[in-house]
Amino acid sequence: MATNALRAQVAAKWQESFGRLNHGEPGISGLIALSEAWNLATDVLRPYNINSMSPPPVYSMDKVRAAFELINTCRRLPVLLEAFVDDLHKHQSWITDDVKEHMAQYEDTLRFQETSDPDIIQKLVYRLAEWYKAWAPMPELGHIVTSTYILTFQTHIFSILPPSFAKGIKSLVAATLEHTSSEPSSHLHPSIWPAFETLGLIERYENLIASVGYEHIESYVLDTCTEKWDEPMLGDLRDWMADRIVPWMIMPYARGATSADEARSMMQGVGSRFDFHMHKTLCDLRTKEIFDIIVDHPDSAGALQDLKECLQRVDQRAELVQSLRSANQRRLLHPGADTKDILAQYVSTIRCLRVIDPPGVLLFKVADPIRKYLRDRPDTIRCIVASLVGDEESGDSLVDDNEPIQPLQQPEVEDYTDPEWNPEPVDAGPEFRANKTSDIISTLVSIYDSKDLFIKELQVLLAQRLLIIKDGNYDKERRNIEILKIRFGEAALQVCEVMLRDMTDSRRIDQHVQSQKTSCVHPTIISQHFWPTLESSDISMPGQLKELQENYAKEFSTFKPDKRLRWLSHLGRVHLELELEDRKVEADVTPLEAAFIELFSEKDVWTLDELISRVGPINRNMASKALATWVDMGVLKEDEENIFRLLEIAEEPTSGSQAPIIRTAPPVEELPPVMSVQQQQAEQMKVYWKFIEGMLTNLGSLSLDRIQTMLKFAPGYDRTIDQLGSFMEGAKREGLVTFKDGMWKLGR
Incomplete structure (x- = not known):
């Protein structure tokens, strides 16, 4: 059973609550006033169906404000808000029906059109805005009522919008x-x-709206x-961003700004992200x-400058190295x-990467x-x-004529006392210097x-170039040697001199x-x-060819008694005039x-x-090729295999003129057979x-290492x-040795 103290406490609480609700009025007049205020407030907050034909009710703002003040004074505002939220939930089906109708229409267009129609989504947005304004409580009712309404309305809207709405918003x-910046659209x-x-x-x-800007920037770039x-x-691109992207950014990102400085401050963050994306x-x-930019250098200098600036803004140096x-x-x-093409591309790579990254870290990683x-x-x-020597047959020169000629530069030890010394870049590898x-x-x-x-x-190439010069003009080669002296030093070029x-x-x-005894022989000594x-x-x-050589050698010995000539008879060119019975060649x-055609003066x-036996030990293929030259000119004929006959009278039909026919074989320029460095090394290795x-x-x-170690004692x-x-x-290709599991052994 309740005690007297408890009964007294309950009675006191009842009287306090009644007095508050009755507002100190006599009898129950205060309760009646609260009831009327409650009914007015719930009517004002009750959702209105904008699809209805009847206009929305109109209320006196003074009475509405007084009613809410009374309810708030009686501490019944939280209960009123609960009722308001319940009322919103009861009538949300009206909004849901509108959303379903518009989204069904939009999804139908997606099925029958390649692109979505933003006009339908725009109408739905405006329709939802109408619902929002129709149901929104008056601002005079206070922040609590307004914030409760916004939260409830938006929660419902976001819960009923289908996934396709996001695609429509993006469109x-x-x-x-x-x-x-174009003409305003009609829709x-x-x-x-x-x-x-x-x-x-x-x-x-927010992210979807930003993605639209990103994609537009990507497409334009x-x-x-x-x-x-x-x-x-x-x-x-920066001018285009200022003309097109910045004006568009004002509405979503700088709404409510009252001045240009305020708008600039509000857009600073997103503007920086858009600028970064443009650079990226x-x-x-x-x-x-x-790769193609390097191929096109120097006509691609503009792209290199852009890339240099972009890399300072966007950290993608590793991606550039990997791509190249x-x-x-x-x-x-x-x-x-072709090796010439690889060298040309390498030189272009050096020049381009020096523009992009002067310290040379990127070049070091790409060039290796x-x-x-x-x-x-x-x-x-x-x-x-x-x-280096300006060989015309080598294609485009690797050396830029505008670059100063300077000695070969050797790697230098870093001087840490140099006031201009800088530490290595952060992305430099351990081997970079x-x-x-x-x-x-x-x-x-x-x-x-x-x-x-x-x-x-250089010696091999210079020898070839010198031996093919016939007019005695060595100025170009002399200039090349002087240039090479600057690069390699005088001591290295003494042999060339x-x-x-x-x-x-x-x-x-x-x-x-020739002044002592005229001869048709002009040897290079x-x-x-x-x-x-x-x-x-x-x-x-x-x-007579041998006789000419001997006569010249005799005169040479007279002039140089302490020296003698050793003829390299397989080198050089011979100009011949052949007198046959019906023609000259x-x-x-x-x-x-x-030599072969000279022997045919002895017999036909x-x-x-x-x-071959008369000329000396030569390869049969070389001999056949030499004889084929005279066969092609119609001087010799191969009657049977490897049997050749001199044609004193040409077999082909000739013109009716009695004048002798002159046939001339065009000279064939060939490089002198100077052994390359690789050939010389191979010959020396045979020892x-x-x-x-x-x-x-x-x-x-x-193993190869063991062979190398033992050969050092040779x-x-x-x-x-x-x-x-x-x-x-090379020995393996000739079958002299075999190689298996890293070991060499004699071939069998």
């Missing part, structure tokens, strides 16, 4: 962007953004900048095009690419595979040297560990010999020990071809073996074959392990 936002009303804000769609679909490399594009899109495009390395591997570093591949190519040195920028030739020469290979190749002096001395000696090895041959000239031929028919053969015979299978051996490996590969 509608894209339409507002596309018509920002896009300027108040669409306030409707978005009213319904809370901007906050709800790709359309205007793809394969346009001659001029920088960033300036035009252009950077991605140029990264994808980087992948493109080089796929399009450049394969057997189908190219340098390793070029090092393994047998003709890399020859291509570089040919460019921030050396001073070197010229192109120094970079190419540094592919190899030593410049001695280049000196030897001797070769050039031999050519001038040879011409002077020939002029003296060289110093054997200062010239690269020439391909040897043991052929001897017969008949003029031809510039090789000495071997001249020769076999191939007889000719050590007996040592290698003895090792493999006595010790069995050996007198004069100074080859690298790579050169030894190349020689062993």
